[in-house]
Amino acid sequence: MRGRRLGVDVGSVRVGVALSDPAGVLATPLVTLAHDDAGTDLDRLVALVDEHEVVEVVVGLPRTLAGRDGPAAQTARGYADALTGRLASRGTPVVLSDERLTTVTAMRTLSDRGVKGRKQRRVIDQAAAVEILQGYLDTRRVRTPDPDSSEDS
Template structure:
């Protein structure tokens, strides 16, 4: 688990870890566009972690991006520690596959996802069912955009 490892071209998973649900998004093979994939129930038994490993295998994922919910002041709170612990557990399960797990700042992703869903007319109970996936899309899309921008910056030098 680290920051921005050199990773091959391929699909990436975005993960939004919540206390009840885990939202998952998937990128296209070129790493340009993130789309919602699934919402998993988060449980102490680790069933959700096992399902994520299966999704990595099924979609031939080359990197997993876990959202790190930091405060607006840039500090870690209890939710950030939960995300770090989750990423560490996922890293351990993915070790035989050599698929890196990176943490990505997710400040305001749930707010942005909620606003986007509301703008599209998705409200109430329907919104609660997909908000975690939408937040995972925001986390992954931001990561993909940052990667592309930084790789363009190195090409220009």
């Protein structure tokens, strides 16, 4: 299904958000939201779904390297459930995607680009959301043959 996807990295303090292009090929950083118990971050995510005509939301599931759910995974599952409830009337699905090592990868990428310290903390959640969404897009992309190439040559 064509359409934009939203990637979400749920943290205890911040929520990183990334957005795909309409073709579902490339994820880019969008915004970092403050995570609060009042649910204003969830309200803002719903508004972003509407604003960008999002067809699917991908929430990162931080499983352990052994593939088990720890406390952070339970938090992400609860967050995804709450978001699902808020998006139910819109019919926008919320899916969980394994996000092992995405924050580590995002930190390495930012460091390689010269973004360090305080500047890195401001964007790490968005970068992790990009990693989550891009990984999801890459594994879901259907490869279609190029009509201009011929394997019979």
